[in-house]
Amino acid sequence: MTENVVRNRFDFDVTARNGDARTGSLVINGTELETPNLFPVINFYAGGTDNSVYGGGIHRTLKEFMIGAERVGVEPMTEYFDASMTSVASLTDYNLNRNRYESYLDTPIKQRPLFENYNGLIFADSGGFKFLGGTDIDGSDFEVEMNQDAVYDIQEAFGSDIIVNLDHPIAPDDSHATRVEKAEMTAENIHTFLSISRGFDGAKYLTLHGYNYSMMSEFLEVITDSVPEGVLKEGFDGIALGSLVPKKDDRDALIRAVTDCREVMNEWGIGHWPLHVLGISSRAVPILAALGADSFDSSTHIHNAINGKYNESLMKRVDLDDADFSNCDCPVCSSDLLVNRMRGNAEYQKDVLGPVAMHNLVVVKDELAEIRRRIQTEDEDALIAYFEETFSHDKTMRQYAHKVVNQTLGGYF
Amino acid sequence: MKKAPKVNEVNEFLEIASDFEDPLEVIRESLSNAYDAGATTVEITILNRAGGSDIIIEDDGHGMNERDLESFFDLGNSRKTDSIGYKGHGTKIFYKSDRIEVTTVHDGTSYRAEMDEPWEKLNNEVLPEYELTKTDVRSGNPGTKIKITNFRSGHGFDAESLTYNKINHYLKWKTIAGSTAHYFDDDQREMEISVVLDDEIDDTQDGLVTDNRLTFPDEQLDPDDSMYPAERMCKHYPANEIAVEYDGGKTTLQIVGMVGGKAARNELPTYGRHSAQFGIWFAKDHIKVERLNEAISHDNEFIHFLFVANCQDIELSANRESIRNKASSVYKAIEEEVEYYLSKVTQDPWFKSYLETRKEAEYNRRTAKQQTSLKERRETIESDGFIPKNKAEVLIALERASSTSRGLSHTVEDYDPTADIHAILRQNGRLRNAAVFPTLTGLFENDVPLKNTDVAVCWTQGDPAILSEYERNGYYGGDLKFDVDDGGFEYENDGRQFVEVIEVSELLQGAAVPAADD
Ligand SMILES: [Zn+2]
Numbered sequence: 001m002t003e004n005v006v007r008n009r010f011d012f013d014v015t016a017r018n019g020d021a022r023t024g025s026l027v028i029n030g031t032e033l034e035t036p037n038l039f040p041v042i043n044f045y046a047g048g049t050d051n052s053v054y055g056g057g058i059h060r061t062l063k064e065f066m067i068g069a070e071r072v073g074v075e076p077m078t079e080y081f082d083a084s085m086t087s088v089a090s091l092t093d094y095n096l097n098r099n100r101y102e103s104y105l106d107t108p109i110k111q112r113p114l115f116e117n118y119n120g121l122i123f124a125d126s127g128g129f130k131f132l133g134g135t136d137i138d139g140s141d142f143e144v145e146m147n148q149d150a151v152y153d154i155q156e157a158f159g160s161d162i163i164v165n166l167d168h169p170i171a172p173d174d175s176h177a178t179r180v181e182k183a184e185m186t187a188e189n190i191h192t193f194l195s196i197s198r199g200f201d202g203a204k205y206l207t208l209h210g211y212n213y214s215m216m217s218e219f220l221e222v223i224t225d226s227v228p229e230g231v232l233k234e235g236f237d238g239i240a241l242g243s244l245v246p247k248k249d250d251r252d253a254l255i256r257a258v259t260d261c262r263e264v265m266n267e268w269g270i271g272h273w274p275l276h277v278l279g280i281s282s283r284a285v286p287i288l289a290a291l292g293a294d295s296f297d298s299s300t301h302i303h304n305a306i307n308g309k310y311n312e313s314l315m316k317r318v319d320l321d322d323a324d325f326s327n328c329d330c331p332v333c334s335s336d337l338l339v340n341r342m343r344g345n346a347e348y349q350k351d352v353l354g355p356v357a358m359h360n361l362v363v364v365k366d367e368l369a370e371i372r373r374r375i376q377t378e379d380e381d382a383l384i385a386y387f388e389e390t391f392s393h394d395k396t397m398r399q400y401a402h403k404v405v406n407q408t409l410g411g412y413f
Numbered sequence: 414m415k416k417a418p419k420v421n422e423v424n425e426f427l428e429i430a431s432d433f434e435d436p437l438e439v440i441r442e443s444l445s446n447a448y449d450a451g452a453t454t455v456e457i458t459i460l461n462r463a464g465g466s467d468i469i470i471e472d473d474g475h476g477m478n479e480r481d482l483e484s485f486f487d488l489g490n491s492r493k494t495d496s497i498g499y500k501g502h503g504t505k506i507f508y509k510s511d512r513i514e515v516t517t518v519h520d521g522t523s524y525r526a527e528m529d530e531p532w533e534k535l536n537n538e539v540l541p542e543y544e545l546t547k548t549d550v551r552s553g554n555p556g557t558k559i560k561i562t563n564f565r566s567g568h569g570f571d572a573e574s575l576t577y578n579k580i581n582h583y584l585k586w587k588t589i590a591g592s593t594a595h596y597f598d599d600d601q602r603e604m605e606i607s608v609v610l611d612d613e614i615d616d617t618q619d620g621l622v623t624d625n626r627l628t629f630p631d632e633q634l635d636p637d638d639s640m641y642p643a644e645r646m647c648k649h650y651p652a653n654e655i656a657v658e659y660d661g662g663k664t665t666l667q668i669v670g671m672v673g674g675k676a677a678r679n680e681l682p683t684y685g686r687h688s689a690q691f692g693i694w695f696a697k698d699h700i701k702v703e704r705l706n707e708a709i710s711h712d713n714e715f716i717h718f719l720f721v722a723n724c725q726d727i728e729l730s731a732n733r734e735s736i737r738n739k740a741s742s743v744y745k746a747i748e749e750e751v752e753y754y755l756s757k758v759t760q761d762p763w764f765k766s767y768l769e770t771r772k773e774a775e776y777n778r779r780t781a782k783q784q785t786s787l788k789e790r791r792e793t794i795e796s797d798g799f800i801p802k803n804k805a806e807v808l809i810a811l812e813r814a815s816s817t818s819r820g821l822s823h824t825v826e827d828y829d830p831t832a833d834i835h836a837i838l839r840q841n842g843r844l845r846n847a848a849v850f851p852t853l854t855g856l857f858e859n860d861v862p863l864k865n866t867d868v869a870v871c872w873t874q875g876d877p878a879i880l881s882e883y884e885r886n887g888y889y890g891g892d893l894k895f896d897v898d899d900g901g902f903e904y905e906n907d908g909r910q911f912v913e914v915i916e917v918s919e920l921l922q923g924a925a926v927p928a929a930d931d
Contacts, residue, residue, distance in 0.1 A: 392753060393749065393753060399756060399760055402756060402757055402760035403760060411761060413650060413763065
């Protein structure tokens with residue numbers, strides 16, 4: 001390892017602030033990402049063997065857009081895949097046997113010929129949510145016991161840019177004792193994770209669990225009982241805030257979690273670390289960005305497409321049948337071939353809904369670009385105006401928008 | 414054959430004049446007319462008369478010409494299109510009187526119109542006529558004087574109830590005297606309004622002088638250190654002009670308002686109950702018309718607000734009391750805009766801190782009240798000792814008796830005060846179903862089914878006379894036999910049952926009493 005590589009392994013610079021919101025540049029192994037940004041969820045396992053070529057429905061079509069496969073007839077849409085989220089658990093979606101598993105992990109994702117056009121950051125989640133959340137998914141198909149060692153091996157084999165320790169997410173109705181127990185188990189994983197990942201070429205994010213200040217502080221207290229604070233700060237580069245998926249529709253809870261998380265980070269002297277919010281839905285993205293979250297991951301664009309919903313804007317979805325593709329100038333809606341497919345003229349459902357998912361993703365990514373522009377003005381009115389335009393007459397969201405304007409942008413009065 | 418529908422003119426006049434109950438509505442109408450005529454001063458005099466009141470209104474406006482006077486008396490012939498009194502109905506209220514005299518000077522001509530017995534004639538199905546005379550005068554002193562003789566108020570209304578205080582509140586709340594226009598337009602013409610009442614009506618002051626501006630109580634953003642620290646808090650929300658687009662056009666919404674505690678709100682004029690006054694008002698010509706309290710969706714908090722949302726595209730009913738075009742797209746658009754604006758106010762951190770201050774003060778008052786009541790309770794304990802007043806206390810006593818006496822073994826395993834059988838006890842290792850009451854009589858008074866009751870736990874037996882009444886009359890068709898001193902009572906109804914009675918006061922007395930300190 002040369003010194004140069006070490007110096008470039010990870011860098012995060014805040015370039016502008018507006019209220020609590022901030023724009024920044026996240027550089028990992030020479031790849032730069034502007035924040036705040038969204039990591040769309042991608043299942044890279046497609047192409048595990050030469051014969052399978054692609055796997056899995058809409059996920060497959062999205063990858064075709066990503067690499068500009070001939071089937072979709074557009075140039076690689078790399079700018080919308082400057083970052084991606086995948087999970088170690090994604091491997092368990094396919095009934096891999098041991099041999100297949102081993103041979104798949106032979107080649108890192110970005111070194112596969114299929115993904116030669118792909119140069120985005122890959123964030124590999126530990127899959128703790130799936131492995132340890134009480135569901136019956138595990139690694140037994142490929143005869144691997146899913147522990148911290150195994151998870152890290154997979155993250156590394158993927159060639160990931162950002163990884164997290166294997167965590168034990170909490171649930172809203174967990175008792176205090178259960179939460180402490182989960183934090184203790186996570187602490188053990190962190191201990192292991194830090195010792196086995198010393199040579200990792202990328203960024204390491206610490207998973208943080210809790211819904212409010214007290215829960216997150218306590219989580220860190222428990223962790224530092226096993227891992228000294230200095231080691232923790234030396235070993236990690238960022239925070240991944242987890243356990244929010246069950247609360248994703250409770251905007252108050254989200255606002256509180258992110259606000260309190262930033263406060264805890266400041267108190268622990270890690271306020272300059274990037275903050276990634278795991279698994280957050282797209283409509284909440286502007287609100288969380290305004291509160292100081294730097295990145296998110298989401299599969300909402302896919303779920304919306306599966307439900308036949310086309311995003312007219314970040315806030316407004318219409319039934320695919322009612323969509324007017326001529327109002328959008330994204331590469332998907334500008335293609336006659338793809339518009340024709342979205343109108344239902346395709347043999348496979350994935351070719352009807354895949355382009356819709358891609359369009360939906362473009363809408364969210366464009367929105368984030370706009371949010372970055374507004375933050376960069378460093379003029380609070382620019383963000384307030386954004387909230388006005390986006391949430392003003394949406395009765396379900398506006399009180400949360402007001403909350404954010406009051407909390408970080410000086411309020412209306 | 415074509416036929417034109419006919420109008421019974423007399424009935425129309427009767428109908429419209431009857432629509433107005435309150436003589437103050439005459440004043441509302443006249444003030445609006447005076448403002449429209451460019452007046453800077455208006456004087457109103459009200460004198461008490463046997464069957465009603467004389468009302469005299471004088472202004473220094475530019476007066477009326479012959480056509481204007483026609484409109485004054487005619488129905489549905491208003492010449493005004495964009496002014497306050499544009500419906501042309503308002504002046505018809507004057508017909509409820511014995512005589513109407515109008516003297517008006519306009520452009521060097523003086524007009525005098527006199528109408529006699531308008532009300533009596535209408536009621537006799539005669540359309541009253543007026544006599545118009547015209548004389549040239551030197552220009553320079555324009556103005557209008559209207560004198561209404563023996564105006565008849567609505568049912569149950571008499572002039573004596575018209576105090577200065579009442580009139581002042583009415584003017585400021587319901588008429589142009591309470592206009593919020595000045596918050597938007599620095600050029601709003603000021604109008605001095607004076608009212609003089611007959612001494613017979615109100616002799617507490619010589620007269621009343623006011624202007625045509627509603628002003629909000631002074632701001633006080635911080636709590637004070639009184640017992641109700643939020644009571645005088647008050648914040649102004651400055652005039653805000655919002656362009657509103659709707660299906661088919663554009664309009665302007667002008668919102669201004671305040672939020673404040675009771676003491677601050679008491680500084681505002683009111684007309685009627687507070688709860689029917691404050692909130693969010695739609696206004697036209699900056700005069701409040703109708704409330705939209707749904708604009709503040711949560712917790713009935715509208716009482717803390719006074720917002721006036723003015724829009725000139727609101728259309729009013731003839732008596733100005735309600736909005737006519739609620740189904741229109743313009744109304745819907747401004748309604749939504751008002752709700753949106755108020756959503757910002759209710760999320761304003763100041764408003765939240767105001768509510769928080771109220772809550773904290775309430776909390777502190779509760780604490781103080783608790784101190785008093787706790788003091789009393791402690792004194793009772795010191796003088797009378799422990800006497801259970803409810804089921805839970807009976808169980809506490811039972812546990813206490815068990816813990817201080819070696820021979821007893823009662824533990825409370827479960828307690829559900831809402832169930833018929835309130836507790837499950839463990840007694841010498843066995844679980845037993847227990848109905849619990851401060852007195853045994855309570856069990857029967859509450860119709861507790863006995864089939865599943867093993868034990869009745871009580872502090873004392875209660876009134877023995879009541880128990881013997883149950884013994885005499887039976888309980889749900891069965892026979893009762895009390896032998897409490899021997900441990901319980903028997904109930905016979907489709908079988909014989911024995912319910913053990915635990916009289917806790919006895920147990921506690923029997924239990925070892927710890928030696929006193931002194
Ligand atoms: Zn599109």
